[in-house]
Amino acid sequence: MRDFNEPEAKLDALLDTINSSARQAIAEYKKIGHGSPRAIRLLEGAYHQLSSILAPPQHAVMNFVFNYNWACTNVALRARIADVLDEQPEGLSVDKLAEAVNLDEIKTARVLRAPTLMGCFKEVERDVFANNRLSLILKSENNTAWFARVLSRHVSKCAGVVYESMIEEEFSRSHEIDKSPRDFVFRKEGLKGKAWKILNSTDDETRNEFHRGMFSLSELHGASAVLYHYPWDDVSSVVDIGCSVGSFPTPLAKMFPHLRITNQDLPEVIVQAKTPWEENAPEVLLDGRVEFIPINFLEDVPAVGKDVYYLRNIIHNWPDVDATKIFHNIRKAMGPNSRVLIHDCVMVQTFQESGVATDELTIAPEPMLPNFGAGSHRTYQMDLIMWFTLNSKERTLDELKTIGATVSLILTQVYDLVETMVVEFRIAEI
Ligand SMILES: C[S@@+](CC[C@H](N)C(=O)[O-])C[C@H]1O[C@@H](n2cnc3c(N)ncnc32)[C@H](O)[C@@H]1O
Known part of the structure; x- marks a missing residue:
């Protein structure tokens, strides 16, 4: 030792x-x-x-x-620099590149040099840039490019007013969803709109940006690992609550043909939710194994008596009071063998708490911080994104347990998928 x-x-x-x-x-x-x-x-x-x-x-x-890489990346994304460079694998001189994207040549070179230092883009000779393994991800065909664009353009604005929102009376001690730094920015700019109304907007561009962002988040988190780590063979029906346009249930249905799947989301989303199934898994639609039922999960009870109620990137969107309402409504739908799966980032403390069970979590070897320190960077940044945009948070296992306990659900299993965890709850035996 x-x-x-x-x-x-x-x-x-x-x-x-x-x-x-x-x-x-x-x-x-x-x-x-x-x-x-x-x-x-x-x-x-x-x-x-x-x-x-x-x-x-x-x-x-x-x-x-000293970190403005987000600002440079935002320029590269909005000007579609990686797309232009993709046509010139050997490299393109910055004067031609700047002309193609209609920006100043000297400023374009400066925007590219900061990410180049971190391994994204390559300066093959003085003032000649080319794509490399990292910058190819910024091509507009990639979901990650869209997500990075949303974060670097919109969320950075919310981040810029965090302190102001913490000292302004109405916002400072509120944990309600409409008192986020995003709402603070909106008010300052004379804009209106609740987050979910905007994200599920009827404006095709905004909606498309959001949906691609969700696909990207799932890729970033390696969220599809749940397909391999949860014992899906032991269940026969799954409800995806807040399914969006189906990046989880479509591969699930393909990999496990015995499963019956219920998709539930707001009515305006359910209208769009069928299209990806028609494109990617028409056979499942034809089999009649999948159904689409609109819901407002803050008020309505989901489909009754199913084996699994799966919520990915849902509970972290809501402050405690709303998260509790969602659990409450699901609890009413559950049968004796039903379980709830919360699939989110889970916060692990930077210190080892005595007496606090860590369940199945992988704890870093000493002398690292128990939660892997900077190895958990993305989880902690996601927590801040939830705060800045929705006044919500990523939770610890204990916080999730507390919400579950309000409706007599107990934590029965944790699957540590590294970037995210799947936390299983069942009805507590009395
Ligand atoms: C962050 S997205 C997660 C989508 C999907 N589960 C995923 O991981 O890709 C949150 C989803 O919750 C849905 N949602 C928001 N408020 C809702 C409500 N009150 N009732 C039902 N769904 C809601 C949104 O429409 C959106 O599809």
Whole structure:
């Protein structure tokens, strides 16, 4: 056992973790083109922790704010620079590139150099840029490009007023959904609109942006891992509550032909929800294994007596009072063998709490922070996005348990899928 009170032992252990996780990621990269999320979580967490110990403090701290890569990425996305470069795999001089996207040449080069430093785009010779493995993701055909565009354009605006929203009387101590920094921005700009009305808007561009963003989030989170990790063979019916346009239930139906699936979302979404099924899984529609039922889950009870009530990226959208209403309505629909699956990012503390069960969670090896530190970067950023846009949050397992307990549901199983977790609840036996 190493004594981590000795600073050197700590540094050596972090270096060992970097070494072993990097070796694992390299082996995976050779096979599938990238390291697995599990290896990358360890690697990112360990090297950030090591560098924050070794670097001058002002250097480490200023890196938090010396970070305008989001602004440069936003320009690249909106000007579709990766699409233009894609036609010139050997590289394109910045004067021609700037002309093609109708921007200033000198500014375009500066916008590209900051992400290039981080490995996104390549300067093949002075003022000649080309795509590389990372910048190809920014091509407009990719869902990730759309999600990155929404975050860097809209959410960054909400982030800019967080402190103001925390000291303005009406917003400061409110945890209601319509008192988010986004609402603060809207009020300042004289705009109106509830978040879900806008996201499910009748304006095709906004709606398309949102739907592609949701597909991207699921890709980013590797959320399809739930298809392989949950025992779907043991259930026969699944309700996807807040299904959107079906990025989860369509592959589920294809992989498990015995399942009967109910899609539930707001009426305006259910109208659009059939199209992707017609395009991607028409055989399931023809089999009659899938149904579409509109719902307002804050008020209505979902389809009754099904085996699984699955909610992905739903509970994190709602403050506690609304999340409790959703649980309450589902509880009314459940039969004795039903279970609820909450599929969200789950917050794990940066410290080891004595007496708090960690269930099935993977805890990082010492001397790393128990939650892998920077290896959990995206989870903590998602939590902030939920706050900035919906005054909501990602939750800890204990917070989820507390909401479940209000309707006599107990946590029975946790599946740690690295970027997200699937948390199973069943009716508590009395
Ligand atoms: C963040 S999206 C998640 C979509 C999908 N579960 C996924 O992971 O891709 C949230 C979904 O909740 C739906 N929603 C919002 N408010 C709702 C309500 N009151 N009743 C039913 N669905 C609602 C939205 O229309 C949207 O499709």
